[in-house]
Amino acid sequence: MNQQNALAVTATLLIILWTSLGCSRQAEDTELVIMTHDSFDISQEIIAEFESTNDAKVVIQKAGDAGQALIRAILEKGNPSADLLYGVDNTYLGRALAENIFDPYKPQLLSKIPESLILDPTNHVTSIDYSYVTLNYDKEFLLKNGLLPPTTLEELTEDVWKGSVVVENPAVSSPGLAFLLATIAYFGEDDDYDYLDFWREMRSNNVLVKDGWSDAYYTDFSLYGGDRPLVVSYATSPAAEVFFSEVKLIEPPTGNVLIDKGSFLQIEGIGILKGANSTTLAKKFIDFALGVRFQEDFPAKMFVYPVNKDAKVPDFFKFAEVPTQPAYITPERINTHRDKWIESWTNTVIR
Amino acid sequence: MTARRLLMLGPILYLSAFFFYPLLTILARSLNTGDSLDITPFISILGDSYYLGRVWFTIWQATVSTVVTLLLGLPIAYIFARHEFRGKTILRAASTVPFIMPTIVVAMGFISLLGPQGALNSLLMDLFGFENPPIRISNTLTIIFMAHAFYNYAIVVRVVSAFWANLNPRLEETAAVLGASKLNTFITITLPLLFPSIISSAILAFTFSFTSFGVVLVLGGPQFATMEVATYELTAKLFRLELAGALAIIQLFFTYVFLLLYARAQDNIAVRSDLVPREFTRISKRSARQRVGLILTILMLITILSPLLILIERSLTSVNGYSLHHFRSLFVNADDSYFYLTPIAIITNSVRFAAMTTGIALLVGTSAAYLLAKSSNRSSWFQDAFYMMPLGVSAVVMGLGYLLAFNRPPVDLRGSWLILIIAHSLIAYPFVIRSVLPALRAVPTQLQESAAVLGASPTKTFIHIYLPILTPGLIVGATFAFAVSMGEFGASLLLVRPQFTTMPVAIFRLLGQPGASNFGQALAMSSLLMMIVAAGFIAIERLRYRNSGGF
Numbered sequence: 001m002n003q004q005n006a007l008a009v010t011a012t013l014l015i016i017l018w019t020s021l022g023c024s025r026q027a028e029d030t031e032l033v034i035m036t037h038d039s040f041d042i043s044q045e046i047i048a049e050f051e052s053t054n055d056a057k058v059v060i061q062k063a064g065d066a067g068q069a070l071i072r073a074i075l076e077k078g079n080p081s082a083d084l085l086y087g088v089d090n091t092y093l094g095r096a097l098a099e100n101i102f103d104p105y106k107p108q109l110l111s112k113i114p115e116s117l118i119l120d121p122t123n124h125v126t127s128i129d130y131s132y133v134t135l136n137y138d139k140e141f142l143l144k145n146g147l148l149p150p151t152t153l154e155e156l157t158e159d160v161w162k163g164s165v166v167v168e169n170p171a172v173s174s175p176g177l178a179f180l181l182a183t184i185a186y187f188g189e190d191d192d193y194d195y196l197d198f199w200r201e202m203r204s205n206n207v208l209v210k211d212g213w214s215d216a217y218y219t220d221f222s223l224y225g226g227d228r229p230l231v232v233s234y235a236t237s238p239a240a241e242v243f244f245s246e247v248k249l250i251e252p253p254t255g256n257v258l259i260d261k262g263s264f265l266q267i268e269g270i271g272i273l274k275g276a277n278s279t280t281l282a283k284k285f286i287d288f289a290l291g292v293r294f295q296e297d298f299p300a301k302m303f304v305y306p307v308n309k310d311a312k313v314p315d316f317f318k319f320a321e322v323p324t325q326p327a328y329i330t331p332e333r334i335n336t337h338r339d340k341w342i343e344s345w346t347n348t349v350i351r
Numbered sequence: 352m353t354a355r356r357l358l359m360l361g362p363i364l365y366l367s368a369f370f371f372y373p374l375l376t377i378l379a380r381s382l383n384t385g386d387s388l389d390i391t392p393f394i395s396i397l398g399d400s401y402y403l404g405r406v407w408f409t410i411w412q413a414t415v416s417t418v419v420t421l422l423l424g425l426p427i428a429y430i431f432a433r434h435e436f437r438g439k440t441i442l443r444a445a446s447t448v449p450f451i452m453p454t455i456v457v458a459m460g461f462i463s464l465l466g467p468q469g470a471l472n473s474l475l476m477d478l479f480g481f482e483n484p485p486i487r488i489s490n491t492l493t494i495i496f497m498a499h500a501f502y503n504y505a506i507v508v509r510v511v512s513a514f515w516a517n518l519n520p521r522l523e524e525t526a527a528v529l530g531a532s533k534l535n536t537f538i539t540i541t542l543p544l545l546f547p548s549i550i551s552s553a554i555l556a557f558t559f560s561f562t563s564f565g566v567v568l569v570l571g572g573p574q575f576a577t578m579e580v581a582t583y584e585l586t587a588k589l590f591r592l593e594l595a596g597a598l599a600i601i602q603l604f605f606t607y608v609f610l611l612l613y614a615r616a617q618d619n620i621a622v623r624s625d626l627v628p629r630e631f632t633r634i635s636k637r638s639a640r641q642r643v644g645l646i647l648t649i650l651m652l653i654t655i656l657s658p659l660l661i662l663i664e665r666s667l668t669s670v671n672g673y674s675l676h677h678f679r680s681l682f683v684n685a686d687d688s689y690f691y692l693t694p695i696a697i698i699t700n701s702v703r704f705a706a707m708t709t710g711i712a713l714l715v716g717t718s719a720a721y722l723l724a725k726s727s728n729r730s731s732w733f734q735d736a737f738y739m740m741p742l743g744v745s746a747v748v749m750g751l752g753y754l755l756a757f758n759r760p761p762v763d764l765r766g767s768w769l770i771l772i773i774a775h776s777l778i779a780y781p782f783v784i785r786s787v788l789p790a791l792r793a794v795p796t797q798l799q800e801s802a803a804v805l806g807a808s809p810t811k812t813f814i815h816i817y818l819p820i821l822t823p824g825l826i827v828g829a830t831f832a833f834a835v836s837m838g839e840f841g842a843s844l845l846l847v848r849p850q851f852t853t854m855p856v857a858i859f860r861l862l863g864q865p866g867a868s869n870f871g872q873a874l875a876m877s878s879l880l881m882m883i884v885a886a887g888f889i890a891i892e893r894l895r896y897r898n899s900g901g902f
Binding site: 042071212 | 380401455458459462463466467468469484489490568569572573574580583584586587589590669670676684686687688689690691751754755758759763765766844845848849859860862863864865866867868869870871
């Protein structure tokens with residue numbers, strides 16, 4: 001028995017090694033591997049179309065959230081497990097460019113992207129979609145308590161909103177970081193009352209910080225059993241609430257808090273990883289992803305807007321009120337200040 | 352003794368290839384060591400009051416959590432060990448379900464029950480006319496302790512009751528005849544005899560609370576960050592890999608020290624106990640007091656499970672009352688998503704990975720336990736702690752280690768499901784060691800010697816002497832190996848391709864988007880997970896009856 005036991009262990013190890021031999025990469029340009037984050041979604045039909053047109057197989061590797069996917073790409077620099085990385089946004093573009101993980105490519109449909117949505121003028125990363133991070137409010141909760149949605153961010157530090165707001169931790173969450181950036185654009189960095197003064201007051205007003213969007217939305221937001229009527233989410237979330245409702249709704253149960261510079265424009269892009277196996281296929285995919293077919297498919301799945309100006313959004317997007325004047329900070333400025341901002345925020349709000 | 356040597360080589364090879372090699376790869380990369388070790392990151396961590404605070408917090412919250420876990424687990428362990436009652440098998444399977452549930456699901460269960468709009472608060476507000484919800488424990492330390500106990504009490508229940516059931520009650524009976532009170536007998540006789548299994552389970556519960564990640568994040572928030580959470584923050588967004596690496600080493604160091612202290616304590620208190628088949632230990636006639644105790648303990652168990660029960664109820668509730676609507680929606684790919692998998696495919700993935708994990712964990716764990724039981728010298732402490740180390744390592748850092756270590760042909764495991772089995776079995780086999788070792792050490796050496804004298808081969812001795820005695824421990828080990836794999840989330844999310852999506856990952860993805868039907872489907876998938884896991888536990892237990900009599 002002992003002997004068998006030991007042999008079995010050795011055999012298992014050998015089998016593992018042997019099976020793994022089969023996992024080495026395919027020949028060039030027959031297989032396209034796209035690494036992306038968890039929220040990525042697309043129709044079967046669209047991928048099948050790309051596969052048949054190019055006589056290739058598409059493999060999509062999800063690698064955690066956008067930050068985790070990027071750090072994986074950085075660690076794999078020079079020997080990437082994928083050809084494309086989809087999901088680098090303006091909050092992390094600077095890091096990706098500084099690490100030099102992408103090869104530049106100028107797509108044919110570049111002219112279809114409005115100037116304001118161009119993520120990277122050097123074309124290492126091509127914009128594909130965009131969205132707005134903003135506060136959502138629970139309509140019924142506000143109505144019951146005789147409240148109106150706030151019209152300035154300063155209001156959130158007042159007594160009426162004590163213990164009412166849940167935000168995500170900018171140190172780990174994308175919407176959390178985007179909202180922090182919005183407050184930096186809104187309050188400034190070195191005025192008499194800067195963003196840290198705001199967050200200090202938010203802290204004494206019992207702001208709740210959660211690490212992930214799902215935790216905040218599904219356990220602390222009052223719509224799903226929590227006690228916080230205001231949550232940092234996306235401007236399309238109210239439309240998604242209608243789309244995913246159990247009964248047909250004529251209006252969403254949540255709304256967007258519309259404050260100038262109180263929301264943040266997040267642009268997301270795709271890039272070809274240096275050392276990729278299938279670069280020709282990767283270029284074709286970027287062109288494909290900018291095409292109207294692809295651009296009109298993902299909005300109803302990821303609740304983001306297409307960057308191609310010819311692409312139309314689904315009808316139910318009318319339930320998503322578009323923020324009038326979102327905050328914007330250039331990727332370069334974000335890149336040089338991000339760590340400092342996150343650290344100061346952490347010291348002010350958490351420690 | 353080639354067999355012995357091979358046996359020894361197995362676990363060590365396994366650990367070197369799949370634990371130390373990836374760990375050292377990522378640490379070398381993150382600490383950026385050229386020729387010499389740069390200790391600056393360690394100095395920055397240990398000189399920063401924030402990180403020191405995290406170290407201290409991690410230790411004391413794990414200690415408190417372990418005490419709460421023991422208090423909750425021991426009474427339940429007792430009834431499963433000594434009482435027979437209808438529904439015991441199902442109840443025992445159900446008692447272990449919390450261990451595998453994704454943290455966000457558990458959080459939703461706690462919120463449904465104890466949250467500001469939860470069942471208990473609504474009831475209290477209706478009964479006593481409170482204006483505001485009287486129970487406010489969301490995002491507090493209390494709820495973190497409760498959740499740690501909720502997750503880990505099953506370890507105590509399983510490990511201790513498996514040992515207790517075979518403990519010869521003769522000594523206790525003798526004490527009673529000699530006039531000792533019940534309490535006295537328990538404290539001076541039963542408890543010392545149970546000690547090896549109690550601290551075996553306590554160290555597992557402690558290590559899990561010590562490296563706690565999801566519970567703290569989802570139920571507490573970043574102000575309650577453990578070392579593991581701080582490591583994650585340093586890695587995921589701040590990209591301070593050198594600090595993350597240093598913190599991971601500090602965490603591993605502390606785990607090793609605790610494991611070492613534990614192994615020493617274990618050695619000092621190990622008693623040769625008298626193990627007999629369960630039929631001899633069972634309480635056949637219950638006194639009135641015992642009956643009340645039994646009922647109260649079962650009620651306590653149901654209370655512990657209530658956050659999950661309430662979620663099952665919600666998963667069966669749709670707009671028009673009770674219905675299977677959410678379950679049915681799981682079977683429909685409403686918007687032709689490329690990533691859609693039927694629940695059957697997802698369940699198959701999970702169960703297949705869990706079965707393979709269980710197999711590997713049993714092999715590696717049993718061989719390691721056998722070696723530990725055989726080595727009587729002091730080096731066994733170090734060995735013991737050494738084998739347990741995978742439990743203490745930062746999962747975030749380890750995940751990156753895998754990507755770096757197995758990234759070139761012929762061994763490019765990135766994207767392969769094998770990487771998942773390896774990661775799961777590393778966390779699973781320590782459970783096999785911990786549940787098998789107390790029984791293995793309790794086997795009197797005379798037994799083996801007598802068998803040898805009477806001419807039995809080592810194989811025969813193993814099958815006829817060891818296997819029956821080890822079966823309860825093996826069952827517990829297999830149960831937790833299966834559970835670890837079914838519930839594992841981080842590695843499954845990061846490392847595998849969409850066609851290998853497991854149940855916890857599917858739940859997480861459903862909760863990645865807003866909307867009532869996503870919420871409902873996530874609850875339906877959670878209910879399925881509970882049922883599949885409970886069924887798996889029962890199936891594992893069934894194996895016992897064919898092989899060995901009363902053990």
